[in-house]
Amino acid sequence: MTELSPVLKQATPVTVDHGSGCYLYDTDGRRYLDFTAGIGVTSTGHCHPRVVEAARAQIGSLIHGQYTTVMHRPLLELTERLGAVLPSGLDAVFFANSGSEAVEASLRLVRQATGRPNVVVFHGGFHGRTVAAATMTTSGTRFSAGFSPLMGGVHVAPFPTAYRYGWSEDEATDFALRELDYLFATLSSPRETAAFIVEPVLGEGGYIPGNTRFFQGLRERADEHGILLVIDEIQTGFGRTGKFFGHQHFGVRPDVITIAKGLASGFPLSGIAASAELMARAWPGSQGGTYGGNAVACAAAVATLDVIESEGLVANAAARGAQLLTGMRERATKAIGDVRGLGLMVGAEFTTATGEPDTATAGAAQRLAVERGLVLLTCGAHNNVVRMIPPLIVTAEQVDEALDLWSAVLDEL
Numbered sequence: 268m269t270e271l272s273p274v275l276k277q278a279t280p281v282t283v284d285h286g287s288g289c290y291l292y293d294t295d296g297r298r299y300l301d302f303t304a305g306i307g308v309t310s311t312g313h314c315h316p317r318v319v320e321a322a323r324a325q326i327g328s329l330i331h332g333q334y335t336t337v338m339h340r341p342l343l344e345l346t347e348r349l350g351a352v353l354p355s356g357l358d359a360v361f362f363a364n365s366g367s368e369a370v371e372a373s374l375r376l377v378r379q380a381t382g383r384p385n386v387v388v389f390h391g392g393f394h395g396r397t398v399a400a401a402t403m404t405t406s407g408t409r410f411s412a413g414f415s416p417l418m419g420g421v422h423v424a425p426f427p428t429a430y431r432y433g434w435s436e437d438e439a440t441d442f443a444l445r446e447l448d449y450l451f452a453t454l455s456s457p458r459e460t461a462a463f464i465v466e467p468v469l470g471e472g473g474y475i476p477g478n479t480r481f482f483q484g485l486r487e488r489a490d491e492h493g494i495l496l497v498i499d500e501i502q503t504g505f506g507r508t509g510k511f512f513g514h515q516h517f518g519v520r521p522d523v524i525t526i527a528k529g530l531a532s533g534f535p536l537s538g539i540a541a542s543a544e545l546m547a548r549a550w551p552g553s554q555g556g557t558y559g560g561n562a563v564a565c566a567a568a569v570a571t572l573d574v575i576e577s578e579g580l581v582a583n584a585a586a587r588g589a590q591l592l593t594g595m596r597e598r599a600t601k602a603i604g605d606v607r608g609l610g611l612m613v614g615a616e617f618t619t620a621t622g623e624p625d626t627a628t629a630g631a632a633q634r635l636a637v638e639r640g641l642v643l644l645t646c647g648a649h650n651n652v653v654r655m656i657p658p659l660i661v662t663a664e665q666v667d668e669a670l671d672l673w674s675a676v677l678d679e680l
Contacts, residue, residue, distance in 0.1 A: 278644055279637045286313025289658050289665050291642065301642045302655045302669055307470075307502045307612075310529030311574045312658040318532045321570035325563045334362070334560040341565035348572050349540070352511050354521060359546035362538040362560035366501040366527040367395025369537040372554065373464070373523050374399055376541065377495045380548035383461035384419075387450065389426040389443075391472030391648070392465060394499055403464060406472035407648050422455045426469060427481050430605045430616065436478055444484045457492035462523075467513030467609075470502040473647035474607060474614030474654050482517035495522040495545075501537070502612070505529035506575055506659050509585030509610030516609065529659070532571045534564035580659040584610045587661050594670040595655070600677050602628050611659060614652040624649035632676050641672040 284294045289312055291299045304310065311318055325341060332339040346360055353360075363369050374386065386403070388394070393406040402417040404410045411417060424447045427439035434442070451457050463485050469475040489496045498521040503513030507529055510516055514524075522545060527537035535558070575581065588610035595613055596606045602625065604618035617629040629651040636643045636653075646652050655669065 278633070279642060281637065281642065288312040288315075289661050297640070299637070299640050299642045300665065300669055300672070302657045303642050303644050304656050304658045305533060306644065307507060307528045307656050309533045310505055310507070310659045311532045311571055311580070312660040313533075315532060315570075315574055315660070317574055318567050318570045321566045322534065322563050325566035329562045331558070332562055333557060335555050339562050339565075341562050341569060342560045345565045345568050345572075348569055352572070353540050354512065354514075354524065356542050357521070357524065357540040359543040360538050360540045361546070361554045362536065362565075363556055364535045364558050364561075365395070365537055366525065367397040367400040368556070368559075369501065369525040369527055369539050370394040370400045370403065370464070370499065371397060373462075373497050373525050373539045374403075375553055376523065376539065376546070376549050377462035377497060379550050379553060380545055381461040381493070381495065383459050385422060385455040385460045386420060386462045386464055387422050387424050387447070387455065387460060388463075389465050390423055391426050391428060391469040391475065392499070393469070393471035394464065394466075404471075406469065406646075407650075410471075422450055424450050426465075426472075426475065427478060428469070428473075428475050430475075430607070437480075440478060440481045440484070443481060447484075447488065451492075457488075457494065460492065460494050462495040462497050463489060464497040464499060466499045467503045467516065468508060468612055470612070471646050473616065473652045474612050476607065476609040477517060479517040479519075482514065482519040486519045489522070497521065497523040497525070500524045501527040503609075505571070506581040506584050507610055507612060507656075509581065509588050511581055513609065530571065531564050531568040532574075534561075534567040536561065536564040536568055575659065578660065583661070584659045587611060587657070587663065587666050588613065590663060590666050591655060591657075591670070594666065595673065598670065598674050598677060600680075602677070602680060608655075611657055611661070612654070614646065614654040616647065616652045618651070624651040626651045628680060629653050632680060635676045635679055636672060639672050639675060641669055641676075 291301045388403045394400045394403045399418050401411040402421050425443040427443045429436045429439040498514045523541045591613050603615045605616040617625040619625045626649050
């Protein structure tokens with residue numbers, strides 16, 4: 268009998284029959300409050316009626332029109348609609364399927380546009396599982412181990428992870444920027460550095476937000492040396508952090524952004540955005556793919572943008588995120604060393620009495636939460652951070668429900 272690969276480990280024992288809004292229902296009819304959102308994908312909740320209807324209608328007219336062969340209306344409409352929400356100056360887009368593909372497309376673009384071989388990524392970042400993306404991923408060795416040699420030309424600089432260093436945010440930021448300058452002196456000359464590639468909030472790395480001074484420091488160095496700033500908005504984009512894009516918290520201008528996850532409410536769709544001038548510096552034939560810009564996924568993305576705008580989901584993410592962060596901090600026990608986040612990305616880091624990562628307790632908390640009907644995931648290099656990523660439609664009452672369940676879990680540990 269054929270079965271799934273045994274390497275695929277399920278985070279929960281739940282077998283889902285259907286989903287609606289912020290809830291999942293298993294095959295026995297039990298309801299679960301879903302604070303994973305498909306790892307930040309189902310931004311408008313499960314099966315939002317407007318997204319379902321848009322996809323259903325599109326399936327009846329055109330499922331796939333390969334977009335370097337023919338053009339189709341959903342792709343054109345989505346491209347036009349993104350112009351209203353993308354950062355100023357980023358007026359050209361390329362579509363793919365997954366976050367990894369988008370990251371690799373951004374890498375290819377910055378190397379071709381600058382003629383420089385190297386990129387700088389930041390410690391704790393996650394950018395994907397394909398070879399180039401995995402090389403740039405430093406949130407855990409599990410994403411890159413076992414298929415070396417990896418791609419060359421990638422250098423890693425510190426991210427201002429204040430809690431891990433035991434410093435203030437200012438101290439961690441000073442250190443990160445100072446070490447970046449030292450990297451230029453010792454590992455990758457600025458004249459050979461094509462880009463910085465960085466997440467506004469470390470996702471798989473532990474739900475660690477960046478800060479204004481750090482990101483503006485990156486922008487200043489990029490401008491000084493002709494380096495491009497690529498901001499990976501795959502998890503932080505489309506309202507997740509309480510602004511449309513995560514970098515907008517820091518008042519910084521990207522040269523390229525990568526997008527995916529919440530863009531199409533669960534349909535596979537990703538892309539990169541850059542200025543038309545920069546995008547035109549990609550080499551002919553370097554962008555393409557069979558399924559990128561799929562008609563059904565694009566129709567779902569247009570509907571997703573409609574829902575985000577009409578239901579005020581960016582503002583809701585900001586308000587509910589503040590509620591969730593405050594509630595988790597109020598409920599933190601001695602087992603939790605830090606609670607942090609931005610918008611609807613909130614993580615609780617479990618540590619021992621001596622401050623070491625406590626993977627076992629974090630895992631027990633995640634499993635107990637599922638048993639009580641709250642679906643959660645872990646993250647971080649040691650998988651000792653329990654993260655909450657509800658859909659952007661989450662209500663104040665549902666946040667309270669999750670916090671009550673979380674309190675019961677912490678009482679039981």
